[in-house]
Amino acid sequence: MHHAYIVHYLPQQNSNEHRGSTSMGLKMERYIRDLQSNIVREIEALDGKKFLVDSWTRKEGGGGTSCILQNGSVFEKAGVNISVVHGTLPTAAVMQMKSRHKELDASKPQKFFAAGISIVMHPHNPMVPTVHMNYRYFELKDEETGRAKIWWFGGGSDLTPSYFFEEDAIHFHKTLKSACDEHDKEFYPRFKKWCDKYFYLQHRQEARGIGGIFFDDLDDRPAEKLFEFIKDCGNSFLPSYVPLVKKRMNAKFAESEKRWQQLRRGRYVEFNLIWDRGTKFGLQTPGARIESILMSLPLTARWEYMHSPVVGSKEQAILDVLKNPRDWA
Secondary structure (H helix, E strand, C coil), X not given: CEECCCCCCCCCCCHHHHCCCXXXXXXXXXXXXXXXXXXXXXXXXXXCCCCXXXXXXXXXXXXXXXXXXXXXXXXXXEEEEEEXXXXXXXXXXXXXXXXXXXXXXXCCCEEEEEEEEEEEEEEXXXXXXXXXXXXXXXXXXXXCCCCEEEEEEEEEEEEECCCCCHHHHHHHHHHHHHHHHCCCCCHHHHHHHHHHHHCEECCCCEECCCEEEEEXXXXXXXXXHHHHHHHHHXXXXXXXXXXXXXXXXXXXXXXHHHHHHHHHHHHHXXXXXXXXXXXXXXXXXXXXXXXXXXXXXXXXCCCCCCCCCCCCCHHHHHHHHHHCCCCCC
């Protein structure tokens, strides 16, 4: 069922059926529901158009809520999705994780629980950057006790501008650094490098954007402490991004600049479909909801044969940054 505005999320009854059996699973679910609601409310106020709210269930276990805004006044397409799912991972999906968790038995399916929030926003104005955020909690369960035998947190946030504004890059990174520094001064430099390495188009020899933070398989300290870190990261999304949108959303731009934005969006699509591990994992999970997995793709994009920007142009300036990652905070 589709709604024009947010009233309810997933039904709250049958909680054991739709949620994790562990307390951390429940806490993560509660948090991402609240975060989704706050972000949707703020973006609606900024754009003036309401999100379409699509709550869905998965016959294999669990469900989610996809909030999508298309053809708004500020955003061409924006998605704020949550999913809280459980069930059995087939061996193909287990193999995706095998290299990171050597103790996993990839010869047989595994019981799992996952809760996460995923956000992508593609603006109309080419001076406003695209943004991505994702935070998730994952656990593999013991068949007999139902307890988590392996668990971890993952996620991050990164910025993908079509045009380069150094002050925007600094603001975005400083906001993320502040969230990280509250928990460990080593987090930001470590996760910033991880982000630069992960969001990289190997076939183009360039980064997808100007980075941010990214981490996976985070389980090196008590789950409660990492959960507090995840919450601070999630809560930093609006202050890291909304000021940039407000600053640039009414900037004038030429048709040639819009065309450049479309070309940059083409690179965004290439990364998500060729390299992104989350996309691959999602498509291999039984009952995968394709619309939600591919909501990260822009409404429009462009590919031109052998396109090359003019040397010394604003278009060349962003390419220089993408080919040579810098420190911003």
